[in-house]
Amino acid sequence: MGLKSLLSRPLAAYVHHHYQQWQQDPVGTQQRVFRQLISKARNTAFGRDHSFADIQTPADLARLVPVRDYEALAPYFNRVKAGEADVLWPGQPAYLAKTSGTTSGAKYIPLTADSIPNHISGARDALLHYVHRTGKSRFLDGKLMFLSGSPELEKVGGIHTGRLSGIVNHHVPAYLRRNQLPTYSTNIIEDWETKLDHIVEETLPADMTLISGIPPWVQMYFDKLVQLTGKPVKDIFPRFDLFVYGGVNFEPYRARLFETIGRPVDSIELFPASEGFLAFQDEPGNPGLLLLLDAGIFYEFIPAGQFFEPDAPRLTIGEVALDQQYALVLSSNAGLWGYSLGDTVRFVSLAPHRVVVSGRIKHFLSAFGEHVIGEEVEQTLREVMSRFPEVEVVEFTVAPLVSADPAGPSRHEWLVEFARPPHDAAAFAAALDAGLRRRNTYYDDLLTGSILAPPRLTSLPAGAFQRYMKSLGKLGGQNKVPRLSNDRQVAEGLTQAGEIA
The missing domain is CATH 3.40.50.12780 (ANL, N-terminal domain)
Known part of the structure; x- marks a missing residue:
C-alpha cells in the first residue's frame, strides 16, 4: 500500500x-x-x-x-x-x-x-x-x-x-x-x-x-x-x-x-x-x-x-x-x-x-400533451434492453413526429444508434411503447384515444451522434445530447449526420 x-x-x-x-x-x-x-x-x-x-x-x-x-x-x-x-x-x-x-x-x-x-x-x-x-x-x-x-x-x-x-x-x-x-x-x-x-x-x-x-x-x-x-x-x-x-x-x-x-x-x-x-x-x-x-x-x-x-x-x-x-x-x-x-x-x-x-x-416531450420526462424514457429503455440481451445502445433521443396527414395520428420517434441492434426491431419498438405507457398515464391515454400512434424506431448508422455533435462544435468535453425535445431540430440534425456516414 x-x-x-x-x-x-x-x-x-x-x-x-x-x-x-x-x-x-x-x-x-x-x-x-x-x-x-x-x-x-x-x-x-x-x-x-x-x-x-x-x-x-x-x-x-x-x-x-x-x-x-x-x-x-x-x-x-x-x-x-x-x-x-x-x-x-x-x-x-x-x-x-x-x-x-x-x-x-x-x-x-x-x-x-x-x-x-x-x-x-x-x-x-x-x-x-x-x-x-x-x-x-x-x-x-x-x-x-x-x-x-x-x-x-x-x-x-x-x-x-x-x-x-x-x-x-x-x-x-x-x-x-x-x-x-x-x-x-x-x-x-x-x-x-x-x-x-x-x-x-x-x-x-x-x-x-x-x-x-x-x-x-x-x-x-x-x-x-x-x-x-x-x-x-x-x-x-x-x-x-x-x-x-x-x-x-x-x-x-x-x-x-x-x-x-x-x-x-x-x-x-x-x-x-x-x-x-x-x-x-x-x-x-x-x-x-x-x-x-x-x-x-x-x-x-x-x-x-x-x-x-x-x-x-x-x-x-x-x-x-x-x-x-x-x-x-x-x-x-x-x-x-x-x-x-x-x-x-x-x-x-x-x-x-x-x-x-x-x-x-425544459427537456420534456409534451408536443401532444403527454409531458414525458427524461427519467421515464431512460427507465423504459433500460427495462427493454434487459429483455433483449443482444442489444447494445450507443446513444439515443426521442422527438415528436407530426403526421403529414391531418386526419392521421402523430407519434414519437426513437432515434437510436445501436452498437448491436435487436433481432426483432418491431418487437423492440412495441416493448418501448408498452414500457412508456406503464410509466406515463397521459401518454397511455393519448394512445388509447388514437391521438398518438405507436412510436417509430429509427436506427441510426454508426457514428451519427458523434458527427452531429461535431457539426455543432460540441464533440467531447462536458457536452451531451438531450434525451427529449419538443421539436425536430435534434432529430433532423441526427438524420442528416446519419446520411453522411
Whole structure:
C-alpha cells in the first residue's frame, strides 16, 4: 500500500464524520446557510435592488426574489462580466465559468472565492466517502484521469474565464497532480478527436487506476484503446478500479462500457454544475446522491408539474417528499439568487437527503400533451434492453413526429444508434411503447384515444451522434445530447449526420 492510499483512510474517516454531523439537522443546516448568504450579500447591487435588509426567512426570499433563469438574470451577469464589483456577491468573482447557453448564447457563471471550494471539496469528498465505505484506496497510488475541457483560460472583464472542468483542473491538489493524466499540453487541445489521440498515446503505457468523465466520451476513449491494442480495457489497465462520472444517466451506457472494459468496476456518480457542486453518490450501490446542504448553497424545490405556473410553491428541504419530481432553484455564495438550474430531481431518501437526477425541466416531450420526462424514457429503455440481451445502445433521443396527414395520428420517434441492434426491431419498438405507457398515464391515454400512434424506431448508422455533435462544435468535453425535445431540430440534425456516414 502506497503512502497516499494509507493516509487517505484517516482523512476519509474525518470527512465522513463531519458530513454525519450536519446530516443530523438538515433543516438547521440550510437555515444557517440561508442566513449567511443573505447577510453577506446585503450590500451588493442585487441585495439592494431586492431589499435583502428585509429578508429574514425563506418566505421573504420567495416574496422578494422571483425565480429566474440565466437569461432573466442576464443584466446582472453582464455587469459582472464587464468587470463591475459588488453586483451579485461582494467583490469580483475569481472566475467566470463559460458554458453553452440557449437564447443568450454562451453563459458566464460566476465562481467566487467562497464558492470555488465547493467544487473542489465536493469531488474530493466523493472519493473519500468511497474510501471510507469500501476500505479501497489503492486507486490513489496509480494514475488518475479526468476527461475535461481545456484548462487554458482567457480574461473577460479582467476575470479569468474558461470551462468549469478546466478551471477546476487548476485546483487539483498538488499531491494528486503528480498522478494526473492527461498532461497540460494535451488537455489544452481544443479539437476533441486530436485530443483523444494524444490522451490514448499518453495513457497506454500508464498504470491507470481511476478514470473520470461523461460516459459517452469515456466510451470513445475505450473504443480507441481497444481498436489500437485488440485487448479489453481490463488487460490494458489491470489495476483500473474506479470509474467516476456525471452529467448524464449512466444506465444506458453501463452494459456496453463494462463489456469494453471486460469486467465490472466500481463507480461513483457526481452531480456537478457550473452553478455549484450539488451532490455525489456517498454509498456504493445506492443510486441516491447525497445532496450537499452545507456547501454554501440554499436549495428551493418547485413541484415540476407546477413550475410554469405563477406563484408556484417554493419548498425548502424540510418540506420535500419522497418520489416527487422537483425543479431545482439555487441561491448561493457564487451570487446566484432564485436561480432556476433547469434540472429536476426526485428524492429517494430523506434521512439523509438523497436524490436522483430525473431530467431537465425544459427537456420534456409534451408536443401532444403527454409531458414525458427524461427519467421515464431512460427507465423504459433500460427495462427493454434487459429483455433483449443482444442489444447494445450507443446513444439515443426521442422527438415528436407530426403526421403529414391531418386526419392521421402523430407519434414519437426513437432515434437510436445501436452498437448491436435487436433481432426483432418491431418487437423492440412495441416493448418501448408498452414500457412508456406503464410509466406515463397521459401518454397511455393519448394512445388509447388514437391521438398518438405507436412510436417509430429509427436506427441510426454508426457514428451519427458523434458527427452531429461535431457539426455543432460540441464533440467531447462536458457536452451531451438531450434525451427529449419538443421539436425536430435534434432529430433532423441526427438524420442528416446519419446520411453522411
